[in-house]
Amino acid sequence: MSSKNVVYKKICKDKSVGVYMGKRDFVDHVDSVDPVDGVILVDLEALQGRKVFVSLSCTFRYGRDDMDVMGIAFRRELYLSTRQVYPPLQDREKGIHTKTQAKLLRKLGDNAFPFFFEFPDNLPCSVALQPAPHDVGKQCAVEFDIRVFSAESQDAKVHKRSSVKLLLRKVQYAPESGGVAPCVETTRDFLMSDKPLHVKASLDKEIYYHGEPIKVHVNVTNNSSKSVKNIVISVDQVATVVLYSNDSYVKSVAIEEFGDSVAAGATLQKVYTLLPLLANNRERRGIALDGKLKHEDTNLASSSIIKEGVLKEVLGIMVSYRVMVKLVIGGEVGLEVPFKLMHPKPDAGESESESEPMSMVFQEFKRTYLKGMIGDDEEEEGNVSGGDDMAPKEK
Template sequence: MSPKHIVFKKISKDKSVGVYMGKRDFVDHVDSVDPVDGVLLIDPEQLKGKKAYVTLSCTFRYGGDDMDVLGIAFRREIYISIRQIYPPLQDKEQGILTKVQDKLLRKLGVNAYPFFFEFPDNLPCSVGLQPAPKDVGKHCAVEFEVKAFCAESQDAKVRKRSSVRLMIRKVQYAPENLGPAPCVETTRDFLMSDKPLHMEASLQKQTYYHGEPIKVRVKISNDSNKNVRNIIISVEQIASVVLYSNDSYMKAVATEDSGDSVDSGAKLDKVYTLLPLLANNRERLGIALDGKLKHEDTNLASSSIIKEGVLKEVLGILVSYRIVVKLIVGGIMGSSEVGVELPFQLMHPKPDTVKESELEDEVVFEEFKRTNLKGMAEDEDEGNVSTGEH
């Protein structure tokens, strides 16, 4: 039997508008991005002659909504697109519908209208920095949101109870064409030593999946007169906040302090295994995480793959990973370090997709709720908010 298709829905508190979407994750394939599509359900009696709109926005947030430093609020709308959905600007029959939209329109009836957005190719992916345990309600993140509302015009004030907001994610998956396995070597000469120390480090492949152990092969030929006292291998995550500054956070998310030694004149050839997991880094400030939805858990942020020609400054937060192999070398005159770095990618595999032609006529509706952040107030039933506020 073909798998049923889950459709996520969210209805405004006054029942005037409701949004139905077939997915919450939209894939950035580097050369193209999945379009955002869904269906807007309106209640003509509740609209009372007003128009209905849907917006797609990308926002960079830093700190709480009320945070203001030197008169500057660290909140920037990177992108916003607004569509008038009702009254429709074109006949519903003229538009090209996805399979899910077609099923929803038939199921929801005459008051349902499709909407469609194309992502620009220069937007960042959903990513955020983990706040410290005491920083309740504060976070640094790139967020995407679909918002539906009714108003006299798109620039008019909007009652919160007449609007609905849905968090979505823009994600990247591991590329199908994988690059060569990283390998690096170094030779170090020491004072008062006729021969050098040589080290080679290598990985089995360039791209690893979240939750997959990483095996690092280390080969050492110690022809020097120094002793290698210890070998430390770590996985480092580098998160560069490039939008408002050039802040860079480097965190070791997995470390193997082996205690292995290589005496003068000896050799070593050994494989070390590391497993970078969010579960081991939950209390650490500044760890970059993939965007989070609803009450689902997330993981360490995936590596950023940048389309050639796109300015990095607009990409919010860029994430990369590297293996660092460090030798602690000791001698009579004290100790020194010899190290190498192996860049690699940490990503999700591309999931198996269900072809639209295989979808059953029956769809399963699931409430679409935004994650409630600790210390963040719920939207009030009353009050007004402009369309530019989220």
């Protein structure tokens, strides 16, 4: 019984080069990052003697209009690595290939060449700040891409028709074992009151998955002479843009006023439930989102987990979450309970047997250049059906 693997392919306009990759999501395990690998298919006739290069880049872009200078959006390249693929600089047959690479090389033939990049462990994950509905231009985001191009040399001018770019994502998943369930408590004294107000808030666990309800346990012991008039609970997202200004954007992505009161000398023990979802925040500018590929949906950004010793200044956008519990007593008594919001690690075991035949389903992407953009040759990616004259034929 044969299995099917999706392979992403993209061909440049002059047909000289095409890129084939088995995946576009690469996992940051904190101590290491999945390597980036794929295969480049070249058309020797269309190359006309040019060389072929492949580069992996990470770019931080701040595209808000008020940061633009003379129409050019602020951007900074956090990482760039470029390799020559053709003519190969070493005997490719002696290299170690991944399973997908090996099968692609067998399927695509003699004009296919592998590439391989090791991800540095000090780069941010793919994340973007949601623009407002009326915003135009590029959003504030950390983006990764693979770019393949043919040119006379690595430093020569690259023509759009001879280059192709495929967006990637760097993602993190929740660790298999979470930390201690968070618990915060505080005691507040008041003038003209002999005894204090004590509040305790706790969660069931440290890590929650996207789409999972969050239960907040609240205990109030009100020995003061004041009355608690209302209890307001929110889930706050804190997105800190550390690269250029260390600005923090605090957004309540779920908030409820429960209307509970606690009279002087009374107590309250109650569990409140909140559900932070992007679906309820789609019109709000500045909400941090997980990086997405074109024409795919996404979700609220996952919490950032940083390797010890890495400089935060190079991490672009850092995201954290907290539950805020506020008791309204004339003024407010508040507690912050930190937690992590992430995706569960996908089930292992999706890899296929080396001896098992594979039917490759090729997903093609067509380039359409955005008009009026200044600087980098940005493009839209759209899913299209049909083949390509560089695509391998199914047997």
